[in-house]
Amino acid sequence: MSNSLRQRIALITGAASGIGAAVADAFAAEGAHLFLADRNLDGAEATANRARAAGAKATAHQVDVTDADATRAMVDAAHAESGRIDILVNCAGLLTEVPFIEMPLDTWDEMIDADLRSVFLCCRWTAPVMVEQGAGRIINISSQLALKGGESLVHYSAAKAGVIGLTKALARELAPHGVLVNAIAPGPIDTPLVGGISEEWKKAK
Numbered sequence: 552m553s554n555s556l557r558q559r560i561a562l563i564t565g566a567a568s569g570i571g572a573a574v575a576d577a578f579a580a581e582g583a584h585l586f587l588a589d590r591n592l593d594g595a596e597a598t599a600n601r602a603r604a605a606g607a608k609a610t611a612h613q614v615d616v617t618d619a620d621a622t623r624a625m626v627d628a629a630h631a632e633s634g635r636i637d638i639l640v641n642c643a644g645l646l647t648e649v650p651f652i653e654m655p656l657d658t659w660d661e662m663i664d665a666d667l668r669s670v671f672l673c674c675r676w677t678a679p680v681m682v683e684q685g686a687g688r689i690i691n692i693s694s695q696l697a698l699k700g701g702e703s704l705v706h707y708s709a710a711k712a713g714v715i716g717l718t719k720a721l722a723r724e725l726a727p728h729g730v731l732v733n734a735i736a737p738g739p740i741d742t743p744l745v746g747g748i749s750e751e752w753k754k755a756k
Contacts, residue, residue: 557582567594571642579607616669626676666710
């Protein structure tokens with residue numbers, strides 16, 4: 552274990568699997584203290600166990616990050632645990648494949664809640680902590696589909712484009728307070744998230 556993030560407090564959502572779990576593994580290797588959140592508590596605990604085996608401190612928490620009260624309680628707990636939050640990584644998300652002309656309104660709302668509202672909520676409650684500290688890092692996971700769009704993924708593309716817009720605006724607003732905000736827009740990655748789309752779509756892309 553190296554020490555580039557030694558004693559840094561990192562709150563990671565979507566930490567049970569996929570990108571969130573990989574970020575947690577990487578941060579643990581750098582000595583960060585991890586507060587891991589996911590609806591899947593068993594998965595988050597497995598990630599925490601790997602972090603502890605690597606010599607890092609880690610706790611796992613079951614959180615629905617689309618819920619304002621639950622998300623605020625999560626941030627409060629992470630702050631209370633160590634007295635600060637140095638890094639927020641928003642990895643929680645959802646991916647489903649539905650043709651636009653067949654899309655139920657509930658499907659649209661579910662996607663916006665999971666992939667955009669959750670990012671807003673986590674940033675909304677964490678930003679004041681970081682501003683008060685005078686330092687912090689926020690990393691939001693978007694997608695290349697936010698930039699180019701995808702067939703039968705209008706809801707996902709729109710939500711992830713919203714993440715980029717949120718990130719750009721928030722970066723301008725928080726930079727004077729020592730808080731840096733960035734987004735990462737990955738291409739296709741073989742994670743449990745892509746289980747929500749068809750093999751035909753994957754092969755076409």
